Amino acid sequence: MTETSTERPVAGAPPRDDILLDVRNLKTYFRVMDGVVPAVDGVNFSLGKGHTLGIVGESGSGKSVTALTVMRLLDIPPAEIGEDSEAWFDGRDLLKLPESDMRRIRGNDIAMIFQEPLTSLNPVFTVGDQIAEQVELHMKVKAREARDRAVEMLRLVGIPSPERRAKQYPHELSGGMRQRVMIGMALSCEPKLLIADEPTTALDVTVQAQILELLKAIQERTGAALILITHDLGVVAEMVDNVIVMYAGQVVEQGTVDQVLLEPRMPYTMGLIESIPTVEKRGGRLSAISGVVPSPFHLPPHCRFEPRCPYRWETCRTVTPELYNAGDGRVARCHLHLVEATARREAAIAQHRQNMAMGRRFTGAPDRLGDR
C-alpha cells in the first residue's frame, strides 16, 4: 500500500513495519545569488514494501529534486534541506544518517535509474566491468562471481548474447540497450527500492514500451518497491498502484491510479490527463496545458496553479489551498471542493469529460463561469 492520507505519523517516530519509505514534510531549498529558491515544499508520502508509486508533473515541479533529496545526492550547499524534514527508509531516517551509511544504502538498498544512460555509464569501462564493480563493492563477493553476476543481469534485462555484450563499451550499444544495462546495474545488488527518473524519455516509442514492460516484470519478479518519476501520466497508468501529482514544488493530488486518472479533483491533474496521447487523438492537436510552471522566484502567493487555471476565481487569489481529504485515502489541493464552488466544480468535471471524449485540449468553460 501507499498511504496518501493527510494524517501523518508523529514527527521523529519510525513508521510501521510494512512501510518501506516514509517521507515527511520534505523541504528542499537552493541558496542562489538572487535569494533562496524553494524546490520542494512540504512533501509527504509513504510507500509500502514491494509497492509502486508514480510521481508526475512537468519539468520544474520538484519531482526529481524530491528523489535526489531522499537519496542525499544533492550538494549541500547550495541545496538545503528543511530542519524538520524526515525520510524514513527501512526504519532509519536517511536525512540524519552519516554519509558512510548513506553510501552503503545507495546501490545496496536503494538504486536509481536516470534519464540518460550514456551520461551515467563510464565510457572507458566495459558495461560488464561496470556492473561487476558495483556487485563487488556492495555484495562483497569475489571478482569471478561478480563477473558471472554481471552477465546474469544482462541476461535478466533481455540483452541478447550477454557474454559478448558484457565486453562492450557503452558507446557500442544502442540507447535502449544502455538503459537495459542501467536497469541491470541498478538491480544487481537486489535493492529494496528502485527509483526510476524518466527512464524512457530519451528513447524512441517502441523501446520505451519495452523498457517499461521490463521494469514492471522485474519489479514483480524481485518484489522491489518502485518509484517511477515521469511527466507522462499515461506511463504511470500502466505501471504503478498509486500516484502523486506535483506542481511548483508541492503535492497537488494523491491517490490510487484509478482515483487520479478517472476522477481527478484538481484542474492541473485534469490538464495532465488531457495531455496523454491516445490512438483516438492521432492526427489531432496534442493537448498541453497553456502557460508554464511559475519561476520559483515568483510563485503565485496562494494557489500556485492559479495563473494557468481556467476555473480560478477570487478565493484562489486570496486564500492558500491546503491539501484536503477527498475520501478513500485520496487528497487534493484545490478550492473547487468548497460549497461556494459547486457550480464551478461541476463545470470543470463536465468540461474534462467532454475534452476526454472529444480528444480536445485542456480548456475551461469560461462562458459558464463568469468571474475570472
Ligand code: SF4
Ligand atoms: S484552487 Fe482555484 S486556481 Fe487553484 S487549481 Fe483550484 S480552482 Fe484552479
